[in-house]
Amino acid sequence: MxxxxxxxxxxxxxxxxxxxxxxxxxxxxxxxxxxxxxxxxxxxxxxxxxxxxxxxxxxxxxxxxxxxxxxxxxxxxxxxxxxxxxxxxxxxxxxxxxxxxxxxxxxxxxxxxxxxxxxxxxxxxxxxxxxxxxxxxxxxxxxxxxxxxxxxxxxxxxxxxxxxxxxxxxxxxxxxxxxxxxxxxxxxxxxxxxxxxxxxxxxxxxxxxxxxxxxxxxxxxxxxxxxxxxxxxxxxxxxxxxxxxxxxxxxxxxxxxxxxxxxxxxxxxxxxxxxxxxxxxxxxxxxxxxxxxxxxxxxxxxxxxxxxxxxxxxxxxxxxxxxxxxxxxxxxxxxTPEDLPDSPHPRFPENPRGEIQFQDVWFAYTRNDWVLRGITFSIKPGETVALVGATGAGKSSLIGLLGRAYEPQRGEIHIDGIEVRSWGKEELRSHVGIIPQEVFLLSGSLLENLRLWDIRISEDRVREMAEAIQVDRLLRNLSGGYGTEIRERGENLSLGQRQLVAFVRALLYNPSVLVLDEATSSVDPATESLIQGGIEKLISGRTSLIIAHRLSTIRRADRILVLHRGRIVEEGTHRVLMARDGVYRRLYQLQIENQNRHQSGDPVPGKS
Ligand SMILES: Nc1ncnc2c1ncn2[C@@H]1O[C@H](COP(=O)(O)OP(=O)(O)OP(=O)(O)O)[C@@H](O)[C@H]1O
Ligand SMILES: [Mg+2]
Incomplete structure (x- = not known):
């Protein structure tokens, strides 16, 4: 085809x-x-x-x-x-x-x-x-x-x-x-x-x-x-x-x-x-x-x-x-063959530490139209790294490769020293928790959406996790509580609420690597603080790669990778990068302007 x-x-x-x-x-x-x-x-x-x-x-x-x-x-x-x-x-x-x-x-x-x-x-x-x-x-x-x-x-x-x-x-x-x-x-x-x-x-x-x-x-x-x-x-x-x-x-x-x-x-x-x-x-x-x-x-x-x-x-x-x-x-x-078949001899580490390595990764959705060009970086276990870049820079594509939604044309991606291709898909997906930019909910109750119909996860555990990131009250306040019927595509929940659902979902699997593609849309201040608190809980104690749009998230990161047209052009802490008059500084200033404008009620969407 x-x-x-x-x-x-x-x-x-x-x-x-x-x-x-x-x-x-x-x-x-x-x-x-x-x-x-x-x-x-x-x-x-x-x-x-x-x-x-x-x-x-x-x-x-x-x-x-x-x-x-x-x-x-x-x-x-x-x-x-x-x-x-x-x-x-x-x-x-x-x-x-x-x-x-x-x-x-x-x-x-x-x-x-x-x-x-x-x-x-x-x-x-x-x-x-x-x-x-x-x-x-x-x-x-x-x-x-x-x-x-x-x-x-x-x-x-x-x-x-x-x-x-x-x-x-x-x-x-x-x-x-x-x-x-x-x-x-x-x-x-x-x-x-x-x-x-x-x-x-x-x-x-x-x-x-x-x-x-x-x-x-x-x-x-x-x-x-x-x-x-x-x-x-x-x-x-x-x-x-x-x-x-x-x-x-x-x-x-x-x-x-x-x-x-x-x-x-x-x-x-x-x-x-x-x-x-x-x-x-x-x-x-x-x-x-x-x-x-x-x-x-x-x-x-x-x-x-x-x-x-x-x-x-x-x-x-x-x-x-x-x-x-x-x-x-x-x-x-x-x-039509599966184009990303599971490895015949899947491997995975005994004790996952959560180390990520990209080695000269090249990727294109369509032939030679490179979206990622020679990406090399590594993230140490427990580190929090923010990935920033303008829209279309290739951030979501990069994490798509990490979760094996796509395969790179060149280069290798290792998690805990094992190439993602060699990981069993099931182990990879429980080891690496990915929260996508757009959260998709299926029709069914809120509870089922949180645990994704996995009956091994008890309702109490769901509540516990929701409490851990302090969103249980918000969820319980929905008209039907945990039993609220979610309509097709989750249309009866706000974007912020859907994000929170995704957080609980990810926590339930207790992954050692957390990948968060922060939503670009803005939410009300109350939900915003809930989400920030949630993110903090999510990343504590695990390796995290966050595609960050919020200044708060970016500042909290141990290290920042700046992606520009498919290449990593800058790398370092917020202070180091600000000192350098480069892509990051420009992005950051735009972001601040945007945020100020947004807070003063100007209806400009808060996009990086
Ligand atoms: N499914 C797809 N098929 C073909 N091209 C795609 C696909 N998804 C993304 N692209 C292209 O790849 C490039 C990078 O897209 P990507 O979604 O990774 O950007 P991004 O950095 O996540 O942007 P944003 O901040 O807006 O989320 C864009 O030029 C886009 O047009
Ligand atoms: Mg994206």
Missing amino acids: SASVSNSEFFDEDHQTGTYDLRLISRLIPYVRPHIRLVFLSLGVLMVSSLVQLVGPYLTKVGIDDYILRGDARGLLFVAFLYLTTLMFEFLFQYLRVYLLQLTGQRMMRQLRVEIFDHILRMSTSFFDRTPTGKLMTRTIQDVEVINELFTQGVIVVFGDLITLLGIASVLFWMDWRLALVVLSVTPLVVLVTAVYRVNARDAYRGVRLHVARLNAFLQENLAGMTTVQLFQREEENFRRFDRMNQDTRDEHLRTIFYSALFFPCVEVLAAGALGLVIWYGGGRVIEGYLLPGVLVAFLQYMRRFFQPIRDLAEKYNIFQAAMAASERVFGLLD
Whole structure:
């Protein structure tokens, strides 16, 4: 996959056919295998149900020829009873057929979805940088559904259709081969019409899926960014864009409807023509006495069922096409390798001390567009180091490397003497606590968000940690206390409150290295002092690397690293750096001005 996903690639529905389909099908088989007994049971039920359907019309023939014509009322009653019994069996087997097929299909879908989500969970940050959310949603929900359709309405049902077709043809020939030939004479025409429809409908359906996918993606993006859309008054423009896409979708739909509206009546007319032929020819033979009237009635009934499977085959073909395209995309996702796989022989120190070393680290998100250029520094256990630099200097990127969200192109990063690549991911993440710039909360209670659904952490311990950094009162004061329901993305908590949640989260894991990407947004003075107190507690007794925006944090640090355009240009204590008339001094002065302006109520955002 390329670094930037173009729109056409995103929505592409096309795929090659032929041996390629066979490969895709062979990859679907493992999902069927665990349910193979159910599948065979469904097949059995399907066969019986197809055969039971043949009985009814034949019973009418028996009723007419053997009893009505001979005036045997009691016998006729018996046949009627048999007919009713057959109907009941038909009902029962159809029910079983639908239920069993759906049951198997749903189980397979569940398995496939679990696998997709599990795979998504293991992907690296850069994968999500380059993959639109809408695409992953479509894979997990829609594409799996389409594959399910292949199973529940495609392959196996076609098998049943074939049995019905063969069964009816055999019965017809057995009853009267001349009349059967009349029926069959129409069949080539039906097949031809079906083929024409199939080709045209396939393109139209593909178009519909393409447009629906675009509409989905557009809607998803707009809902996620609704505040921005409204703030910048893009409602009208976005409405127009939506409307255009919506119109295109409608037109595509109409195209499919045009073909099916044409196709189904065509088949009906052909079937009616065949029926007319049978009545004309068969009726003549009845009059001449060569054919029993019951046979003719049975023929007419069979014919109604005969053309349906042929007609349906066209639809099945569409389902097959769609399912192949969906499988291709789903397996494409499942085949995307983890780009930061866990080390096969993970190592980690017995007693973590918390020492960090960067050695000539180079990093770029996209090829040769260097964000970090030759970063070298080390942090001793227990030291507090502040990382400062203008916006876009590469500070967040640097800690992304430390937490292995990304991999450097050159150079090495060691924690406690072991390269981060060699650390087991799990150990690394419990050893290095990273508090990101933007705290993300998931929907659920506040308590669950604090301990991240880790039931090994008791509620008391959560409270204890919250007390340790003196935020428990603030959290308890929320309307529902620790049980407060957090809405999607944590929208019902203020930015400052979210930061505090992140602090407690980090403390619970008691990491030996703490990395804090200070939020740039400013909070009210009360929360500010809570946060400052929190930071002090967080960093005491551990190695800390803090991307600092607050002067208070910067001053508290043992040492300051100044990052400028991806390089460390200055290093030292606040006093040393101020004495030198360099980048740090300029940054610091800007920061003071900013803070003063902010305190005097000027609405300038406090960004470094
Ligand atoms: N996911 C990404 N994909 C591509 N480029 C990125 C990505 N994240 C950041 N960049 C680029 O890397 C550079 C450094 O960004 P970074 O987020 O590290 O800056 P920062 O120093 O943390 O800034 P701030 O103080 O605003 O948080 C920027 O030029 C940015 O455009
Ligand atoms: Mg940043």
